[in-house]
Amino acid sequence: MTPGKWRKSRYSQPNGNxxxxxxxxxGAAVRDSKDRSAGHLTATGTQWRAFLNAVKTDRFA
Structure with a gap:
């Protein structure tokens, strides 16, 4: 599976982190913008929505 157009948040810091x-x-694929050659992780649509919901509701705080 080759991911389509890669995007990063407009809130990203200029230092590349x-x-x-x-x-x-x-679904979705995620990769480190500093080490693109390391590959990427994938998630189904359901997994991705659950992850985003967890981030938005501070479950990782």
């Missing part, structure tokens, strides 16, 4: 997200069929 961020992740990029790309679309894949049925």
């Amino acid at each position: 961020c992740v990029e997200v790309g679309r894949i069929a049925g």
Whole structure:
């Protein structure tokens, strides 16, 4: 699976400490913007929505 266009948040810091997200069929792919050659992780649509919900509700704080 090759992710589509990679994006990073407009809130990303100029020092490059961020992740990029790309679309894949049925989900999302995530990679480190500083080490793109390390590959990426994938998540199904359900997993990605659960992760985003957890971030938005401070479950990782």
